[in-house]
Amino acid sequence: MNKLALYFRLVRADKPIGILLLLWPTLWALWMASGGVPDLQVLAIFVVGTALMRSAGCAINDYADRDFDRHVKRTVDRPLTSGKISGKEAVMVAAVLAIVSFLLILPLNALTKQLSVVAVVVAGTYPYFKRFFAIPQAYLGIAFGFGIPMAFAAVQDQVPAVAWWLLVANVFWAVAYDTAYAMVDRDDDLKLGMRTSAITFGRFDVAAIMLCYGASLAILLLCGWSLGLRWWFVGGVAVAGCIALYHYTLIRDRDRMKCFKAFRHNNWLGAALFIGVALDYALG
Numbered sequence: 677m678n679k680l681a682l683y684f685r686l687v688r689a690d691k692p693i694g695i696l697l698l699l700w701p702t703l704w705a706l707w708m709a710s711g712g713v714p715d716l717q718v719l720a721i722f723v724v725g726t727a728l729m730r731s732a733g734c735a736i737n738d739y740a741d742r743d744f745d746r747h748v749k750r751t752v753d754r755p756l757t758s759g760k761i762s763g764k765e766a767v768m769v770a771a772v773l774a775i776v777s778f779l780l781i782l783p784l785n786a787l788t789k790q791l792s793v794v795a796v797v798v799a800g801t802y803p804y805f806k807r808f809f810a811i812p813q814a815y816l817g818i819a820f821g822f823g824i825p826m827a828f829a830a831v832q833d834q835v836p837a838v839a840w841w842l843l844v845a846n847v848f849w850a851v852a853y854d855t856a857y858a859m860v861d862r863d864d865d866l867k868l869g870m871r872t873s874a875i876t877f878g879r880f881d882v883a884a885i886m887l888c889y890g891a892s893l894a895i896l897l898l899c900g901w902s903l904g905l906r907w908w909f910v911g912g913v914a915v916a917g918c919i920a921l922y923h924y925t926l927i928r929d930r931d932r933m934k935c936f937k938a939f940r941h942n943n944w945l946g947a948a949l950f951i952g953v954a955l956d957y958a959l960g
Contacts, residue, residue: 682755683769686738687731693940695730697853700946701846702726702823704896704953705839708903709831712957718830721784725777726823732773733799733819739766740803787829795822810876813858817850818843838899845899848892852885852920853942856927859935882927889920896949905956912952919945 688694702722706714738756742763755761774796781792798819805812821843828839851873858865858874859881865872877884893913900909919941926938 679761679765682761683765686735686755686761686766686769687773688734689731693943694734695727696943697850697946698726698730698820698823699723700943700950701821701842701849702827703950705824705827705842706831707950707953707957708838708842708900708905709828712954714831717783721780722823722827722830725780728773728777728780729795729799732770732777733802735766735770735773736800737803739763739770741806742766781830784830785833787833787835788826791822791826791829791835795819795826798822806870806872808871810871811851811873812871813851813854813873814847816854817847820850821846838902841895841899845892845895848888848895849942849945852888852892853939853945855881855885855888856923856935857939859927859930860932860939882924882930885927886920886924889917889923893917893920900953900956905953906960908956908960909952912949912955915948915952916945919948 684690706719706722738754742756752758756763756766778789778792778796781788798815799822802812802815802819805815809815824842824846825835825839828835855873855877858872862872862874865875873884874881893916897910897913900913923938923941923945926934926941
């Protein structure tokens with residue numbers, strides 16, 4: 677396998693679910709910040725930048741976890757873990773992607789650039805939180821949702837309170853879907869001494885996931901309502917709630933593959949919320 681193909685796998689370009697889980701909250705924020713009519717250049721910058729930063733984050737995550745991943749069934753064959761590429765190569769790939777991402781936002785205002793630095797720091801330090809933080813998924817939610825304050829900054833040159841509340845909603849959503857993901861690796865993580873929400877919540881893991889879904893959707897509903905969004909948006913939240921209930925049927929027995937399916941299916945939950953926001957601005 678050539679190097680480009682290995683780099684492609686390193687950054688999970690063959691598994692776009694991570695990009696989508698970052699992209700949906702960013703799109704919610706761009707539509708809300710712009711009243712439903714985002715500038716096309718800003719939209720393109722955020723879509724491409726989100727994909728690049730997620731890819732950079734995957735490379736850094738694999739570098740940080742290179743000594744752990746070889747002991748986990750799901751990650752043992754990753755390019756860095758299996759020795760097909762070196763740690764230096766992974767760091768180089770991450771650095772190049774981060775630099776390109778920063779170049780993309782040069783046309784945007786100073787506040788957005790300042791927030792991008794915070795975003796890079798959060799994304800780069802997340803892998804190390806699993807060493808000591810009981811619920812690293814909450815930190816992941818900040819990393820995955822930092823496009824929200826950046827979107828408001830790019831559109832409005834300020835970050836209003838509603839943007840931070842949207843970020844809080846995203847943290848709860850991330851804890852929900854990534855706890856389902858962590859349930860897949862729980863046995864391996866316990867052996868390695870890693871900290872995950874699935875381990876911290878213990879036998880209350882399913883209840884915690886559903887509570888986090890509920891908190892996320894409730895906060896999103898209040899945020900949207902405060903911005904003047906009404907029934908199309910409420911419909912989107914209702915559909916997202918039904919999707920969350922479907923996820924309960926997948927995770928309640930703690931079957932590994934069903935938990936992984938629930939994690940991946942969160943793409944549709946994020947999409948339902950975005951469609952509700954977009955339709956409300958277009959038709960409301």
